[in-house]
Amino acid sequence: MASERNGDGGTENGNGGSVSMEMPEIRYTKLFINGAFVDAVSGKTFETRDPRTGDVIASIAEGDKKDVDLAVKAAREAFDHGKWPRMPGSERGRIMTKYADLVEQHAKELTLLESLDAGKPRMVTRVVDIGSSASSLRYFAGAADKIHGETLKMSSQFQGHTLREPMGVAGLIIPWNFPAIMFFCKVAPALAAGCTMVVKPAEQTPLSALYFAHLAKQAGVPDGVINVIPGFGPTAGAAIASHMDVDMVSFTGSTPVGRLIMEASARSNLKPVSLELGGKSPLIIFDDADVDLAVDLSISANFFNKGEACVAASRVYLQEGIYDRFVKKLAERMESWVVGDPFDPRVNQGPQVDKEQYERVLSYIDHGKREGATVLTGGKPCGERGYYIEPTVFTDVKDDMTIAKEEIFGPVMCLMKFRTVEEAIAKANDTRYGLAAGVVTKDIDVANRMTRSIRAGVVWVNCYFAMDADCPFGGRKMSGFGKDASMHALDKFLAVKAVVTPVYDSPWL
Numbered sequence: 162m163a164s165e166r167n168g169d170g171g172t173e174n175g176n177g178g179s180v181s182m183e184m185p186e187i188r189y190t191k192l193f194i195n196g197a198f199v200d201a202v203s204g205k206t207f208e209t210r211d212p213r214t215g216d217v218i219a220s221i222a223e224g225d226k227k228d229v230d231l232a233v234k235a236a237r238e239a240f241d242h243g244k245w246p247r248m249p250g251s252e253r254g255r256i257m258t259k260y261a262d263l264v265e266q267h268a269k270e271l272t273l274l275e276s277l278d279a280g281k282p283r284m285v286t287r288v289v290d291i292g293s294s295a296s297s298l299r300y301f302a303g304a305a306d307k308i309h310g311e312t313l314k315m316s317s318q319f320q321g322h323t324l325r326e327p328m329g330v331a332g333l334i335i336p337w338n339f340p341a342i343m344f345f346c347k348v349a350p351a352l353a354a355g356c357t358m359v360v361k362p363a364e365q366t367p368l369s370a371l372y373f374a375h376l377a378k379q380a381g382v383p384d385g386v387i388n389v390i391p392g393f394g395p396t397a398g399a400a401i402a403s404h405m406d407v408d409m410v411s412f413t414g415s416t417p418v419g420r421l422i423m424e425a426s427a428r429s430n431l432k433p434v435s436l437e438l439g440g441k442s443p444l445i446i447f448d449d450a451d452v453d454l455a456v457d458l459s460i461s462a463n464f465f466n467k468g469e470a471c472v473a474a475s476r477v478y479l480q481e482g483i484y485d486r487f488v489k490k491l492a493e494r495m496e497s498w499v500v501g502d503p504f505d506p507r508v509n510q511g512p513q514v515d516k517e518q519y520e521r522v523l524s525y526i527d528h529g530k531r532e533g534a535t536v537l538t539g540g541k542p543c544g545e546r547g548y549y550i551e552p553t554v555f556t557d558v559k560d561d562m563t564i565a566k567e568e569i570f571g572p573v574m575c576l577m578k579f580r581t582v583e584e585a586i587a588k589a590n591d592t593r594y595g596l597a598a599g600v601v602t603k604d605i606d607v608a609n610r611m612t613r614s615i616r617a618g619v620v621w622v623n624c625y626f627a628m629d630a631d632c633p634f635g636g637r638k639m640s641g642f643g644k645d646a647s648m649h650a651l652d653k654f655l656a657v658k659a660v661v662t663p664v665y666d667s668p669w670l
Contacts, residue, residue: 183504185273187219192228192391193374195235196384202227207393209367212280212512213502213547221367224390229359229400232388236330236357237406239385246327246355250306257302257352260380264295267376271369275341278368280511280548281466282503293630294345294373297646300630301349304648308354308655318670321661327355328433328654329408332401334394334422335370336413337363337514338469338570344370346634346645347411348387354654357386359407361398363414365514367391394418403429411653413437413471415568416594416639435643435653437471437635439568440596443589444474444625445579445611447602448482454623455483455601456490459574462599462625464498464552467510468572469518471640472597474625475569478579478588488537488556488576495538500549512548513571519548522571529555529564534575560591568594582607586614595637599625618644 190206191198205223210216224232240246245253264271271294272287281290313321333347340362351358362370374389390397398418402410402425409432412422419436426432444462446455462474479487503511513519519542526540539551552572558565565575579585589598589611598617602608612620618636621627628634628646635644643653664670 183273185270185277187274187368189368189371189375190219191222191371192224192232193371193387193389194228194232195388196378198371198375201225202231207364207391209278209365210515211277212514215516215547218277219368221391224361224392225396226400228390228392229397229404232359232390233330233401233404233406235385236359236388239383240327240329240357243357243383243385245357245383245386250308250353250355253352253355254302254305256381257298257305257349260377260382261295261298261302263376263380264291264298264373267372268292268295271341271372274368274372275366276503276511278366279337279340279514280503282508282511284506286503290339290341293628294341297342297345297349297630301353301650304350304651305353308651310657313659313661315661315670318664318667319661320664321659324658324660325655326658328656329356330406331356331358331654332404332407332410332432333358333360334398334401334410334412334414335360335362337365338466338471340366341369341373343413343645344373346413346650348373350650351411351654352382352386354651356654359388359390359401361390361392361401364391364393399425402426405430407432409433409435409653411435411643411645413645415439416641419641433653435635436641437643437645438596438639438641439594440471440473440636440640441476441566441568441592441594442472442474442597442599442617443476443478443592443615444599445478445585445589445601446480446483446487447585447600447604447607448480449603450483450601451603452483452486452490455487456494458599458601458623458625459487459491460494460498463574464510464572465626467513467550468522468552469514469570470626471568471570472619472626473570474597474599475573475575476565476588476592477574477576478585479576480585481578481580484576484578491554492537495552495554498552500543500551510552510572513550514548516548518570519550522550522569522573525564525567525569525571525573526550526553529553529558529562529573529575532559532562532564534558534562534564537576539572560588566592582610586611589615593639596640597621597636
């Protein structure tokens with residue numbers, strides 16, 4: 162693999178020169194409450210850092226319980242007395258479409274912010290992260306006037322129907338690995354349903370969420386409907402989860418924090434909770450697979466977004482007949498993989514999001530070495546500054562090793578063998594997680610058996626990361642419950658109410 166970077170914000174090219182980088186202007190650093198950017202009540206701020214260097218990008222207002230109280234109050238007022246839940250779905254959809262237009266119009270600046278704050282390759286960020294954000298808004302804009310109840314066939318002299326009503330004030334807590342995408346995975350269906358909301362972005366990556374708040378106001382989203390409170394989990398996040406006037410919470414993040422969210426709900430007002438949590442997804446490659454396709458899918462499934470993906474297929478199971486060919490081809494392919502400054506268009510992999518995650522990934526790599534796994538490629542940090550790690554592939558991995566059991570959330574791939582379909586199914590399901598899986602085979606019967614046998618929220622066949630606004634996303638077991646994306650995402654923001662009236666002297670029932 163290649164490592165091409167320097168420490169001054171530029172990027173070295175192959176001739177020792179440098180590539181100039183355009184840095185974004187940081188315009189929004191305060192809390193967004195009731196349509197205005199304001200300082201935290203405490204006056205506190207925290208630093209968001211450039212993962213390329215560790216340098217400070219900006220100081221961000223640090224919200225805590227008092228700020229959450231103000232945001233919830235604004236959201237409650239907007240829901241109970243404002244026009245957003247009372248306007249026709251078609252009008253909400255019109256405003257959301259304008260919102261999507263603004264995201265696209267500001268795509269360049271948003272791309273720079275997201276790449277800088279999260280260490281993401283700029284070219285991919287523009288297409289995937291910002292492009293998907295606008296697509297999600299458009300999808301749910303189209304859904305806003307298609308929220309229907311049912312007519313009930315009662316068994317006696319009554320007529321009944323159901324209403325699907327907005328839940329009220331939603332608490333939305335989003336992660337740092339896909340800040341823009343996850344913002345709209347939650348905000349867009351909440352808007353379509355007619356909810357108001359308090360959003361807490363991850364403290365590592367608050368910049369795009371604050372920019373999106375600005376664009377929401379420009380689009381015509383009424384004040385109080387979207388409130389954004391940057392801050393930390395134990396303070397701002399905990400205040401949202403335990404707030405007596407928050408009607409539901411949707412959280413994406415780690416399984417341990419998901420437990421805390423549920424506990425806070427139970428101890429407060431028993432608000433419904435939707436959780437999209439960790440994963441340890443298997444990618445199962447059969448002997449008949451095209452080896453080039455298998456290698457390509459394994460690389461993208463593990464090293465896309467520097468491995469900071471809940472669906473990363475860090476358990477790659479290879480049938481014995483393809484194992485040696487796959488390993489050889491993978492080692493060859495990784496020689497051309499470039500780790501470096503995400504603003505350089507030639508770079509495949511940027512830095513981990515922050516120092517804590519960088520050290521966590523390196524500790525897992527050390528675990529793998531100590532437990533007897535063999536490093537095929539990588540295994541070390543890159544450079545003298547920033548949070549860069551070589552993409553690491555382990556062979557000779559056993560199912561009981563730490564790296565095979567625990568979510569790493571970094572550029573680490575574990576290769577293991579299997580013999581039969583039955584063994585592959587058993588290995589795939591031998592995990593406490595159930596978020597995603599991949600199957601690579603030319604045999605439709607094998608593919609059908611695997612997809613029906615693997616206990617996961619999504620199974621990709623001969624593809625990976627095939628995600629879309631119309632495709633439900635969410636896990637099972639300790640990967641959580643509830644769906645983001647698709648019409649199913651609306652369910653968590655809607656309450657079903659049955660309405661029954663008597664029918665007198667009806668000619669039919």
